[in-house]
Amino acid sequence: MADELLRVENLNKAYGDQPVLHDINFEVNTGEVLVLLGPSGSGKSTLIRCLNGLEPYQSGDIYFKGDHVTPSSKNWQKLRQKIGMVFQSYDLFPNLKIMDNITLGPIKVQKQAKNVAEKEALALLDSVDLADYAQKYPRELSGGQKQRIAIVRALALHPEFMLFDEVTASLDPEMVRGVLEIMLDLAKQKMTMIVVTHEMNFAHQIANQVLFLEEGRILESTPGAQFFTDPKTDRAKEFLQSMDF
Amino acid sequence: MAHSGxxxxxxxxNFARLMGGLWVTIRVALISIAIGGVLGILLGVLRTFHNRLLRFVLRLYLEFFRIIPTVALLFLFYYILPKDMHLNLPAEEVAVIVFTLWMAAEASDIVRGALESVPQHQIESGLAIGLSRNQLYRFVLVPQSIKLMMPALINLVTRIIKTTSLLLMISVLDVINVGQQIIEANQQQYPQGAFWIYGAIFFLYFIICYPFSLLAKRLQRNK
Incomplete structure (x- = not known):
């Protein structure tokens, strides 16, 4: 277990009296891709948001590289530099040019020199074929382009792992592919990722491990190859059938 | 035209005196708007924090200045400061204090509203790249909300300028007060003086306030 990156133990969360996550336990090793699947409302997004402190949890423990994470806002703020997160609605900053969107974190949070940060941002932009857009504002870009920029913005901080929360859910179908290809590329480069998605083919391609959730519980944790051909639970079979997979 | 009003x-x-009065008016308005504006932004930011006591105190402050008529505020500060706090300030400075506090109170509400209308997603994606709360406000929330708050702020600025016409109540020699003196001093020679002097004052206020009105309209269109 030398390469364990993230471990979650007995995580519980409720909104008021309404429990949303029950006794969640799992771990992710460096270089692995963990995919969270389940019907909507099963708690996938809530869980992934707990992993970088955007959602508070009532009990349980998160360990990052073996160290216990103290859930204080100061501590989370420090940790978030090591955790890249991409959201469903991309959320670039509309008041900043693409270049400044990407370099805001590296320059202001990590105190990198401006020219170093910009040089790297350009290289990253080039890798997603958007180098020409550096001096444009987000409103001038399509949804798919914005989402690619959002991934670049997260990567610019050199995160140790990435969280993807339904990043293609609000994109036009023809935009989805470009975004998914970037994620497959990242997986090839052994980036550790936790992915919430409804794209089953993509999940099948990318997942080392699948967590199947329903009503805030993990119903099964199965290696990716097996989950899509021979899931352990009947509920997961039903789910896969309903997804037309 | 020998006796034209x-x-x-x-x-x-007379003309130089009117201009002198106008300068007092503009000076009080500008200083209040500048200091009150900066203070208002700070208080507006504080009002978006989740500290209950802080929110309550600032809310109380806003309502105090919003509910009490400006004339009453002017009298309150003009008579109470020297009597109970032994602070004997010139009338013009009392006016600046009252107008600054009023500007800050109303501006804080505009700023708060604009900040709170920036989508929650923006806050989260700012936090996700590791920004601290200060950085989040400085680079994300405040720049995005400035556009939203501009029309209301400009409207407030014109209200402040217009309300300086109450300064004569505490004997500040503003443009209205000077105008009245001129009318009274020339009562014999110019029985119609009030019409012309107030007409001139109307015109002066108009040329100060109208550009703000145009600016607000333009910003509204560009939104």
Missing amino acids: INIIFEGA
Whole structure:
């Protein structure tokens, strides 16, 4: 277990009296891709948001590289530099040019020199074929382009792992592919990722491990190859059938 | 035209005195708007924090200045400061204090509203790249909300300028007060003086406030 990156133990969360996550336990090793699947409302997004402190949890423990994470806002703020997160609605900053969107974190949070940060941002932009857009504002870009920029913005901080929360859910179908290809590329480069998605083919391609959730519980944790051909639970079979997979 | 009423404006030093009064008006308004504006942004930011006591105190402050008529505030500060706090300030400085506090109170509400209308997603994606709360406000929330708050702020600025016409109540020699003095001093020679002097004052306020009105309209269109 030398390469364990993230471990979650007995995580519980409720909104008021309404429990949303029950006794969640799992771990992710460096270089692995963990995919969270389940019907909507099963708690996938809530869980992934707990992993970088955007959602508070009532009990349980998160360990990052073996160290216990103290859930204080100061501590989370420090940790978030090591955790890249991409959201469903991309959320670039509309008041900043693409270049400044990407370099805001590296320059202001990590105190990198401006020219170093910009040089790297350009290289990253080039890798997603958007180098020409550096001096444009987000409103001038399509949804798919914005989402690619959002991934670049997260990567610019050199995160140790990435969280993807339904990043293609609000994109036009023809935009989805470009975004998914970037994620497959990242997986090839052994980036550790936790992915919430409804794209089953993509999940099948990318997942080392699948967590199947329903009503805030993990119903099964199965290696990716097996989950899509021979899931352990009947509920997961039903789910896969309903997804037309 | 020997006895045309309009001559009252140019009789003796009248015109220069009116301009002097106008300068007092503008000075009080500008200082209050500048200091009150900065203070208002700070208080507006504080009002978006989740500290209950802080929110309550700032809310109380806003309502105090919003509910009590400005004349009453002017009298309150003009008579109570020297009597109970032994602070004997010139009337013009009392006016600046009252107008600054009023500007800050109303501006804080505009700023708070604009900040709170920035989508929650923006806050989260700012936090996700590791920004601290200060950085989040400085680079994300405040720049995005400035556009939203501009029309209301400009409207407030014109209200402040117009309300300086109450300054004569505490004997500040503003443009209205000077105008009244001129009218009274020339009562014999220019029985119609009030018409012309107030007409001139109307015109002066108009040329100060109208550009703000145009600016607000333009910003509204560009939104």
